[in-house]
């Protein structure tokens with residue numbers, strides 16, 4: 123996508139302001155760095171970035187952003203000062219370890235081996251108030267995505283927002299409005315959109331190479347953790363952890379050590395289970411190949427769901443199967459599986475399947491000779507996706523995974539979860555984004571959620 127949709131002047135002015143402003147003393151720290159750290163990239167061309175959420179994916183995204191020479195991470199924000207026992211006892215995440223990672227990475231690059239200049243925050247609003255931050259990377263749990271992205275857009279920041287776009291369809295719509303009103307560049311963290319092999323596979327499907335696509339299968343990885351069962355007892359809130367700020371817009375709930383960190387994804391108040399966690403990837407690829415990135419299906423049907431025992435902390439579906447139908451009759455099946463294949467398109471003339479990490483696309487044309495049956499393509503890293511975002515911050519062009527695209531893929535995850543909750547088939551109007559007929563009143567209520575005061579999306 124190359125159509126400029128954003129106002130270059132507003133953003134260039136903001137960065138220009140940084141270079142000349144009388145407030146320079148307050149914001150100077152990021153610029154007083156050895157030239158060896160950022161090579162030839164002049165401070166004025168450097169994009170200053172702050173991270174909100176420095177856990178599991180936050181650390182990976184940090185390394186991808188720091189690898190880009192024209193980008194400087196100047197601040198990290200996390201409600202956890204240092205969350206130990208992250209995945210194993212030696213694994214510590216949170217804002218202090220993130221700051222240490224940033225400063226040690228930049229120090230290694232500087233001739234002197236020294237670097238200071240990454241600030242830490244507990245409250246993301248303080249990050250957004252900083253005038254020297256051009257862009258934010260939002261890698262918080264899903265229940266925070268809408269509130270944080272809307273606040274970031276209102277503060278004039280460009281945004282790299284992790285998938286799934288949000289927790290609800292209404293929240294995502296509000297995100298789009300804020301981003302478009304403020305003309306921000308927004309890249310959804312669906313990094314497969316920057317994977318040339320996945321692109322090649324989707325182009326092939328779109329070009330009609332496998333004929334009319336009858337069915338797409340999206341495999342959703344099984345739940346990899348179980349959490350405490352019925353009768354679980356709260357555990358003490360660790361020191362250095364702002365649990366109230368972790369809960370944010372989600373309902374009040376007693377702390378348990380397995381609620382936060384990585385595990386939020388299995389709890390309905392904070393995320394859409396594996397449907398949204400993995401579905402955001404596999405369904406996004408399906409939408410891409412089908413050429414429906416800016417729309418959606420017209421029907422979603424519950425097939426099967428299973429859950430942990432009532433009263434368990436984790437309450438998202440552990441096994442699931444739902445089926446969507448598009449206007450042209452194409453069926454999209456989302457199903458829990460051990461996914462060596464992430465998304466597979468079944469057409470009249472062949473199959474295109476894309477593996478779990480987007481490392482391989484396998485094309486099986488029905489009518490070709492055996493030696494031409496397979497075309498394997500190789501791995502690429504998420505760095506190109508970050509690069510595309512940074513380029514668009516400069517050019518004000520549309521990135522490869524704009525917010526509306528992220529919205530429509532995540533919406534299918536939410537539609538699927540709503541059908542699972544109601545155990546029914548629902549008619550969906552992708553134009554007006556509402557359920558119609560049947561149990562639509564009940565279903566439409568699930569398009570949004572109450573947000574705990576003082577947090578709200580409008």
Ligand SMILES: NC(=O)C1=CN([C@@H]2O[C@H](COP(=O)(O)OP(=O)(O)OC[C@H]3O[C@@H](n4cnc5c(N)ncnc54)[C@H](OP(=O)(O)O)[C@@H]3O)[C@@H](O)[C@H]2O)C=CC1
Pocket residue numbers: 174175176177178179180199200201202205215216244246261262263264266284285286311312313363367368369370382383384385386399
């Ligand atoms: N593109 C991809 O392939 C991937 C994307 N993701 C996405 O990234 C997001 C984060 O997932 P993941 O990193 O696994 O989750 P984690 O729980 O590991 O990380 C989230 C971090 O955000 C912190 N946090 C929570 N609330 C706030 C707040 N109000 N302000 C600042 N920080 C906050 C958490 O604190 P605490 O440590 O105390 O919980 C945690 O450190 C999710 O939306 C997920 O879907 C995740 C994995 C891969």
Ligand SMILES: O=C1CO[C@H](CO)[C@@H](O)[C@@H]1O
Pocket residue numbers: 399400403479
């Ligand atoms: O938990 C996870 C495991 O890896 C996936 C990427 O392949 C993530 O998206 C996801 O959040």
